[in-house]
Amino acid sequence: MSKTSDTKSAPPAGASRRTLLLALLVGLAAGVMTAVLVFALPDQTGAPKTETTGKALVGGPFSLVDATGKRVTEKDFAGKPMLVYFGFTNCPDVCPAGLQVIAAALDRLGDKAGGVTPVFITVDPERDTPELLGKYVASFHKGIVGLSGSPEDIAGVTKAYRVYAKKVPDETQPGQYNVDHSSFMYLMDAKGEFVKHFPHSVDAAKLADDLAAAMQTSGATATGL
Numbered sequence: 306m307s308k309t310s311d312t313k314s315a316p317p318a319g320a321s322r323r324t325l326l327l328a329l330l331v332g333l334a335a336g337v338m339t340a341v342l343v344f345a346l347p348d349q350t351g352a353p354k355t356e357t358t359g360k361a362l363v364g365g366p367f368s369l370v371d372a373t374g375k376r377v378t379e380k381d382f383a384g385k386p387m388l389v390y391f392g393f394t395n396c397p398d399v400c401p402a403g404l405q406v407i408a409a410a411l412d413r414l415g416d417k418a419g420g421v422t423p424v425f426i427t428v429d430p431e432r433d434t435p436e437l438l439g440k441y442v443a444s445f446h447k448g449i450v451g452l453s454g455s456p457e458d459i460a461g462v463t464k465a466y467r468v469y470a471k472k473v474p475d476e477t478q479p480g481q482y483n484v485d486h487s488s489f490m491y492l493m494d495a496k497g498e499f500v501k502h503f504p505h506s507v508d509a510a511k512l513a514d515d516l517a518a519a520m521q522t523s524g525a526t527a528t529g530l
């Protein structure tokens with residue numbers, strides 16, 4: 306470090322003291338606010354104190370139809386972490402981008418990829434039949450499970466996962482529509498409880514690391530460690 310760079314740390318003493326005081330006050334206020342949030346939230350929501358407050362907010366029971374036409378529920382996927390992603394086959398760019406990331410993460414996991422179930426649930430059950438959806442997801446990666454169902458089935462699962470989805474007219478094709486939707490990936494643990502979420506643009510290497518960590522945690526839980 307040169308001597309000249311040290312000289313900038315010598316403003317008038319009064320100004321520096323005021324700055325320091327301000328910084329202390331801001332820090333103190335932030336600390337108090339954090340403390341208020343941390344301690345007040347569990348009481349406001351009435352959540353049990355032993356649970357983290359975020360756990361129950363995303364996920365839950367569902368009943369959907371897989372590519373073979375079989376009805377499946379969350380119980381069929383229990384015992385392994387699940388990566389849940391919502392979208393539709395006519396999606397112009399976001400869903401394909403997200404599915405490519407998932408496929409790349411699965412490729413990175415290699416042999417370990419079987420330890421997690423990646424699920425793509427349609428927000429467009431009217432056009433995405435189970436069969437069509439199955440073919441679509443298989444074009445990205447054969448390990449991805451496509452799930453459709455009745456509009457009521459889909460309404461139930463989007464509500465459980467707090468997914469926003471709304472039909473909007475397609476400006477480029479009269480009579481057609483798109484579906485505006487939130488595009489997060491939800492990592493659920495082996496018991497079906499929410500762990501964390503990722504944006505569709507998440508880095509495939511990071512996603513693979515987090516999936517591997519979730520598998521390790523699940524394995525440890527399963528063996529009682």
Ligand code: NI
Pocket residue numbers: 392393396397398399400401486488
């Ligand atoms: Ni989409």
